[in-house]
Amino acid sequence: MADDRIRCEALRSKVTDAETAAAMIATGSTVGMSGFTGSGYPKAVPLALAAHIEREHAAGRPFSVRVWTGASTGPELDGALAKAGGIEFRLPYNSDPIAREKINRGEMEYFDMHLSQVAPMAWQGFLGPLDAAVIEVTGIREDGSLIPSSSVGNNKTWLDRAERVILEVNRWQNPALEGMHDIYYGTALPPDRIPIPLVTADQRIGEPYFRCDPDKIVAIVETDAPDRNAPFTPPDESARRIAGHLLEFFRHEVARGRLPASLLPIQSGVGNIANAVLAGLIHGPFDNMTAYTEVIQDGMVDLLNSGRLRMASATAFSLSPEAAHDVNANMAGFRSKMILRPQEISNHPELIRRLGCLAMNGMIEADIYGNVNSTHIMGSRIQNGIGGSGDFARNAYISIFVTPSTAKGGNISAIVPHAAHVDHINQDVAVIVTEQGLADLRGLSPKQRAEAIIANCAHPDYRPALADYYRRARQGSYGQQTPTLLTEALSWHQRFIETGSMRA
């Protein structure tokens, strides 16, 4: 059985079980794990490590590790280790509910960072040494090079930096993934950085495999376990209306000669709004499109299948079981249409700026001046993290943020007087879209932005209160560049905490 996937003779002797491999990770270690949005993360060793930690804790011995990943992973990694109380520090992104709860209770330190900066910062050295890497791969080639799995993330960097490497060879991953990846080994620390040669989304600039010093590989664990395939979230009426506003905007920009007829490389988050936008593009007038994005989700696969989208570049899959089945069944056909890259490349500011991505990201709230909160509910409780949104928003050709205008059954307004936390400053927010409408903020002063956002994006239930706040701020604010009433600025959030609703 090992013959198929582990083709390097010298490495076969390293095959062992997950418990043995996990025992090679000491308390206090910093561990770099594979995984990006629930794909390509190790499924066996973290579970075994969590069990080991629970036994240690039961015996009264402290045990915890520092965990670095690509982005979010799966319940077998973040969930299991957080449940065991085994993560003392986590970067760069998390969406696991158990880990989230630990973080928001103050029991886990979480360094929420730009996804493009993880690999370079790990090299910079201030994060400390990387003791071990646990990386899922699709297979090991005769020469010891590694066939990446369904996400690339920071694996190249973890394999380079880690003192010891544990591999999980996951038979569940389609062997036809081989050849889909493009691992660029040209990055460096300054003063040795050179231009990254990529000029189109479909260009290959690297090689399809990871290099790894075989002497560092201390254990290989064979698995046959599925990725955490996200269920498909079908567009609802609100998502379809958001998509409609956005497609109308794109049509308008093309008509004005401000966008090419095939648009520019699209970047899209996940979820039902993203799926609605991507579904809308199937029936829109744009052909020969490309995507330069973080993840390939269901809508992106549909768009590829429609022929409208010529190719998609990303760092990971993020598919429903149905879409995964479709991709698996047609992997050979997709191999010419998809490229998976390290996240330092998929999210690189140099490349996003050069390609001129159309960036579409979700948010928690925007204030009337266009400052966006993507991460902190009521300013203090983290939802997931900033992820790659900062990489894309600041460097996009057009930076677009989308959200329904209300949440929690109408008790939360997504448009507020003052963002309780800021992830994207107004300079990085060109367009805001809710089901109510679209505000094109480009070239507007703060006061002009406020008028556009209140009129076009706010829910009618909250519009009068926002207009009233703005009108009074135009009278009573200390300065009139960004009129603000400090005693009221965060009162909507406080009211929600106290009453369960932002309504007055």
Next chain:
Amino acid sequence: MADDRIRCEALRSKVTDAETAAAMIATGSTVGMSGFTGSGYPKAVPLALAAHIEREHAAGRPFSVRVWTGASTGPELDGALAKAGGIEFRLPYNSDPIAREKINRGEMEYFDMHLSQVAPMAWQGFLGPLDAAVIEVTGIREDGSLIPSSSVGNNKTWLDRAERVILEVNRWQNPALEGMHDIYYGTALPPDRIPIPLVTADQRIGEPYFRCDPDKIVAIVETDAPDRNAPFTPPDESARRIAGHLLEFFRHEVARGRLPASLLPIQSGVGNIANAVLAGLIHGPFDNMTAYTEVIQDGMVDLLNSGRLRMASATAFSLSPEAAHDVNANMAGFRSKMILRPQEISNHPELIRRLGCLAMNGMIEADIYGNVNSTHIMGSRIQNGIGGSGDFARNAYISIFVTPSTAKGGNISAIVPHAAHVDHINQDVAVIVTEQGLADLRGLSPKQRAEAIIANCAHPDYRPALADYYRRARQGSYGQQTPTLLTEALSWHQRFIETGSMRA
């Protein structure tokens, strides 16, 4: 007299007076002006335009223009036009006190934007057409190409985009400036963008002159007027202490092998703290340094003269009269050590990230979690603008923010519970320095950052109140990723507005 500076025979017939040139600008026009931090801005036509506007207003006729520049300019431009009530819209940066007052009274719309994005956004088209350009140059060559002045800014783009061009040929500018500039004509809109070939701060990638279609030149005005040379602000004790902390940090990073012995290209703002840091580098252990920055200020010239700094790349001079005299007297010697570039290049994210700049910028305040406010006093009153700080902070190798720990005689704390406006999110703030000390925030969670900032950076007069806020927020906050008490978060700012002091 015209012979020396206007060497293109065909253009001599365009020489006229400032009033005639100004009369070519109609009300409602968008005008692109030269100028960056008080250097290289037109000195005659804006004054004549302001006088014309005042006459029109006196006659009961509305008259205003939209003004685009490189950054701040001089009193003869922003001051005169603002005083005349002639600017209806202004981008991208302002430091003129009259214009600032108009903005903060709500009488002028101000679009405060990243300096790297001005030129590309002007090309994108959503800002509307550019009706006229008014550009100061040092001279006009035989072939009609233009010798840039003491700033480059967005002049290349204004000359390219404007329907009509008015030139001011300023005899005051040193003719030896010729050859110091590097005008890169390789930028484009996507999908036609390619890598910018610059890999070291001292590299030339363009040509020393501006191209300009001679048919677009409608007027040439001769001037002999000085730049707004900023007075030298000598370091005080606080600035020297900030510089001391920062130099110690650099020494430490070099000793740990995390910075090369010659550091990495430095970017520095202006003012007495910047001068103190640059003066400190003269006596520090670092040799063969380079600068990749926005402006060359006094301290940078001293550092060049000391031999420690090998060369400086910028988009403009920002010199005191004494330093300007020194540079003028030795221009030939400086020509191999200085390069002036378009601001889309001096501030380009691709290049700042590649070179790995050490970015040092001032700020108004930081909150205990490391979010920085660079622009809005008490959250609403704009001081100058974000300028290039966002371009540098997000892409720097180490992003450093400096400020005295208090302002207004101790009545304002530069460290606050919650920034009243956010220009630099915590992810873009690696190090904060006050005269009290330095907080190295790299790799820290929000709670770890709060402890470091309160302990190291806050003034002792405010430290107990900050620690008390943080301790109570650790109890009473909705979430514990970024503990926040919403009812108190902005109370320090409100107290200052009401009582003149942030002290309880």
